[in-house]
Amino acid sequence: MDDYRKGMIEYTGRFLRESGFSLSACDLDGLSSFDLIARRENESYVIKVLYNVDPFRIENAIEISRIGKMLGSAVLLIGERAGNGFLEDGIVYFRHSIPIMSTETFHNYVNGEKPLVYAGPGGYYVSLDGKKMQEARSRSRLSIGNVSMSIGTSRRSISLYESGNSATLEVFQKLTRILKEDISRRIDISEYTNTKEDEPEKPEDEFLFDIYTNMIKIGLDMNLIRKAPFNALARDNIKESLFLMGLFEDLAMNRERILAIKNISDLMEKFPLLVSRQDTTKETVGGCSVITAKKLSEISDHDEFLRVVSRTRIHS
Known part of the structure; x- marks a missing residue:
């Protein structure tokens, strides 16, 4: 384990303990698909820490997801870089369906500040609370057509947003200006634990x-x-x-x-x-x-x- 990654794990562990979590570290010379398991009452995480998240492979994702699912814990990858750049604070990224956060974003998340924005193909997105959006539009006495014309998109797109579809960050900002209310649905990483009933692997040994x-x-x-x-x-x-x-x-x-x-x-x-x-x-x-x-x-x-x-x- 390189010194920088080890320092990241120690820093994360120290923060979690100071935040009231009990902790089990897994320092077994790279044996494990995770580095930390943390629990605070009914809140628990299975955590992998990498400085650069690019080497995180699908095999790692499947295994940590399976562990999290059976333990009833949220899973995530904490990192600092992807490709040639740094991960932005306040943004949730994904790799093989596993949520990825910077150290700062995770600290804020644990302290109750759930992120608003996630990175997806082509840009940044915000999950919308369709019911809140529909109610806000009704209170503003705006029709679907009024909203679609104001932000320059189709009526069908507005209907999809009110059904809970995500919007680009730019569209979300326009909707917020028009409706003058928070219609976002903050990101809860426990919702991203794999729930698929995958076929158990049969051993060859x-x-x-x-x-x-x-x-x-x-x-x-x-x-x-x-x-x-x-x-x-x-x-x-x-x-x-x-x-x-x-x-x-x-x-x-x-x-x-x-x-x-x-x-x-x-x-x-x-x-x-x-x-x-x-x-x-x-x-x-x-x-x-x-x-x-x-x-x-x-x-x-x-x-x-x-x-x-x-x-x-x-x-x-």
Whole structure:
């Protein structure tokens, strides 16, 4: 990790702590698709920090989006540059559908100042509150035709704006002058967390494939994670709980990752679970429940799985 990016992560972490967030950092030599997870009551973020956001690839976006979705957290990328220029403060950018903010914009966002403008193809845009716009136009006793003529656009465009379509920044400024009211809808990055039900990735590795198959058989939804302290997230839809899973050949060789799994689980109030390929008599390691791959393969149903995991949790 280069020193400047490390400084950005430390600065962001310090700001979040001072703002009342609890934090779990993920300094695992580039292993992770995210750098920080932060939580303040019901507000939480999964954050990646890059000085230049250009290297952020679609694979990174898919993974951090999947993590955010399963944790119930907003995801974002904090950066300073894109291409040859700096990111402008007060503007939200997007890369592979992930919101991007400058450090200053994120600080303001956390402090309650949500951005108005986002960058899109061809320029800057503002999301409009169609209901507010329609009500403001009615109060001003203006018809759709009056407004369209005043700003030099079609009646259909005005109708679309009143249906909630975004407008260019220039058009928004004209509408505001005419209607004399705030008709914007501020940007809430939690709305941009990927909600698509993507097909879970099936592992090629035999060890991981066996665990994946057994978890599905037991009745849990499982998503593999390539670049995080945890290898998988498993959702129990019956109990509405989530397991952060470490799937390891050797527990002793993964102490740092196990500690990170425990820290993130505690922060987000989820359940840490380690699956060991090697036989072990340990029921917990680092505060995480342990089950061997062999034992997992012998479990036949959902209730038995919960009994086994609950028993190891009691002994932690």
